[in-house]
Amino acid sequence: MGRWANDFIQSEMRPVYGVVFTRPAIHVRCEKFAHGRESVVDEEEPGHRVVSTTDATIAAVNSLMRPDRCVMSM
Numbered sequence: 001m002g003r004w005a006n007d008f009i010q011s012e013m014r015p016v017y018g019v020v021f022t023r024p025a026i027h028v029r030c031e032k033f034a035h036g037r038e039s040v041v042d043e044e045e046p047g048h049r050v051v052s053t054t055d056a057t058i059a060a061v062n063s064l065m066r067p068d069r070c071v072m073s074m
Contacts, residue, residue: 003023005030006023006026009030010023010026
């Protein structure tokens with residue numbers, strides 16, 4: 001896939017999504033679809049964190065961080 005194809009894909013995505021993928025990321029995605037990928041949804045990958053934003057989780061974090069503002073979160 002050439003540079004023109006990447007530029008075209010970026011120009012089509014920008015009005016819809018605002019922020020777009022980098023050229024290398026677009027190239028990787030196009031290669032996956034060229035080799036049979038059909039889903040646009042990313043699969044879960046090992047090592048990715050599970051994020052949960054429930055009221056209980058928010059309350060627990062607030063109770064830890066509010067008393068000591070020096071606590072760092074990642």
